Amino acid sequence: MQDHYRTLGLLSIADDVVIKAAFKALAQKYHPDKYKGDSRHAQKVMTELNAAYAALKTKSLRQAYDAKLSAHAEKHAKQSPPPTRKEIHKGLVQKIKKNGLDEMGVITLFEELFNCKIHVKPGWINSYSTVIEKNIVTLDFVGMKTKIIEHLEN
Numbered sequence: 001m002q003d004h005y006r007t008l009g010l011l012s013i014a015d016d017v018v019i020k021a022a023f024k025a026l027a028q029k030y031h032p033d034k035y036k037g038d039s040r041h042a043q044k045v046m047t048e049l050n051a052a053y054a055a056l057k058t059k060s061l062r063q064a065y066d067a068k069l070s071a072h073a074e075k076h077a078k079q080s081p082p083p084t085r086k087e088i089h090k091g092l093v094q095k096i097k098k099n100g101l102d103e104m105g106v107i108t109l110f111e112e113l114f115n116c117k118i119h120v121k122p123g124w125i126n127s128y129s130t131v132i133e134k135n136i137v138t139l140d141f142v143g144m145k146t147k148i149i150e151h152l153e154n
Helices: 016-030 039-056 059-079 085-097 103-114 141-153
Strands: 127-132 135-140
Touching (some): 039 059, 085 141, 103 127, 103 141, 135 141
Antiparallel strands (some): 127 135
16 A cells, blocks of 8 residues: 555645645656656656545545555554464574573473473582473483474474
């Protein structure tokens, strides 16, 4: 959908007087009889200017146009699909590889992915244990990140 405000070089809050002045100034500049450049370009610009002014010249026409423009913007905003699971996983893997998740973020993600509870071993730095498939597993921070990445990439 053509943005008539942009065609006239205006913000959408412009009033009738400003819209009319912008149209007149641009119409004088691009009038095919006065334009010194390519006459086809001037005709194209004048067609766009006339359409813009026709849609915006009165308050009631402008309100109708604004409603259409708003609906069009909403429709196109809703059309962008949410990211797929694969895209989310790829983003998480990149974040983990760049150390973009802190220790608690990695632990939380591990617990959610493997449906388990991580236990921090007292007195140990970066050493954790959990039960996975009825087996007690001891992991360090790098091992936990590696297991998450393997899970997300498969």
